[in-house]
Amino acid sequence: MTQRIEVPAGLNGVVAADTAIGAVDGDRGFFHYGAHDATELARRHSFEDVWFLVHNGRLPDAVEVAAFRERTASLRHIPTALHSVIDTVGRTDASMLSKLRSVLSVASGPLRLDPVIDVDHVDRRAQTLRLAALVPSILAALHRVGSGERPVDPDPSLGHAASYLHQTTGVVPTLEAARAVEQYMILTIDHGFNASTFTARVVASTGADPIDAVCAALGALAGPLHGGAPSRALDALDEIGSVDAAAAWVRREVAAGRRIMGFGHAVYRAPDPRSALLREVADGLGGDLVEFAAAVEAEILVTLAELKPGRPLPSNVEFYAGVVMETAGLPRSMFTPTFAVSRTVGWCAHVVEQAAAGKLIRPSSRYVGPPVEFAEPDTAVISG
CATH class of the missing domain: 1.10.580.10 (Citrate Synthase, domain 1)
Known part of the structure; x- marks a missing residue:
């Protein structure tokens, strides 16, 4: 077995x-x-x-x-x-x-x-x-x-x-x-x-x-929890609109149980190293969007730390990815x-x-449905 x-x-x-x-x-x-x-x-x-x-x-x-x-x-x-x-x-x-x-x-x-x-x-x-x-x-x-x-x-x-x-x-x-x-x-x-x-x-x-x-x-x-996050993070910047509105926006999103796209990661407990480098790349490109994103990031980090103490949610690769790609000319x-x-x-x-x-990936599952009734096998001998 x-x-x-x-x-x-x-x-x-x-x-x-x-x-x-x-x-x-x-x-x-x-x-x-x-x-x-x-x-x-x-x-x-x-x-x-x-x-x-x-x-x-x-x-x-x-x-x-x-x-x-x-x-x-x-x-x-x-x-x-x-x-x-x-x-x-x-x-x-x-x-x-x-x-x-x-x-x-x-x-x-x-x-x-x-x-x-x-x-x-x-x-x-x-x-x-x-x-x-x-x-x-x-x-x-x-x-x-x-x-x-x-x-x-x-x-x-x-x-x-x-x-x-x-x-x-x-x-x-x-x-x-x-x-x-x-x-x-x-x-x-x-x-x-x-x-x-x-x-x-x-x-x-x-x-x-x-x-x-x-x-x-x-x-x-x-899926938006995987590759779909960069554009959503940039959409969030558009929705926030101004640096002064960032903290209130985060509070509304957290109260509604929605994820803050571009922050936190399933694997990283320390800061995402990709985010740090992309921040450098974005700074090198410069422009109003880059400056706005950096200011909003700071407000979001402070607000998340207040709302979720003991649970670090640093910016991840998606936050600055969208900023870099849009600044570089990609739609x-x-x-x-x-x-x-x-x-x-x-x-x-x-x-x-x-x-x-050369190995087939075939995991097992745990059945949690209704009880199964097993029929006893018919052991009667059929003579002819």
Whole structure:
């Protein structure tokens, strides 16, 4: 008989698998990719450097990253077979992540992606690299079609983040804007076994193809308690309107039992290191929105400390993520999709790792419904 282990609700603190990709230390306010502090990577490295790291398990040298940049840039072009799908789906009223899932659901053929159970490790890596390189191009094209504009072809001379900004807005970004978005994207490649990453690994464990795993992960990311928070945090700033109104707004939200988006975290007990770096990035961009956000953040922190003593609720990555992306020129409808652009790189690394493990993820449940009546088996001997 299989031994069953009782675990906390939400699997909090449960170790579900081994990974060499990265991890989060919520008590110390620290997370890393491989052996490297993730925030230091965002300060000192390009997106391609860190993509190479999670793809290969080590940082590249100058020659390797140049070749990797060239290779991933060559994979950004959307297959012709998907153009009509993007044109149709892009004109619908669905959310951007729903549109992306719709396009990806028919992309396995044009991308020639196979179930991970049917290919070897080398092919899995190649297929997931192709998928991660293509996602920003599809998202940007869907956005532009939905806005009544023509998609922009990827520019191979631009880095991954700058190309995504260019394809989305139609304007070659400034170095400052591109670097700001790039740093945000580096910070969101991976973050332990969050809901979307775990979802991707569950699907990969069945032997399905990488697109199946990424589409499932996108469904998890779409939830406002996961990837949908940056735009909601910025919406809250709009609703607050002025610094003087911040404290009263927080009191109303807390009294109504609503979450303050952009504050608190399921894992971090110490301050979120991503928030601190994005505050620096936002300060570097400057502007009225950045100054307003910083002043409102201070008021919210003071009010939350008063209302919830003994329960630290520092600002998290979502609070300044929205500020950085809007200041860099991205529309709010593309905030969560931008999260998906970077996190797809992490999901794909986890798909490859889970496929190599070769273990189906199949937990048990505890039945709490009405009592079950078991029929006694008929032991009568039938003679004939």
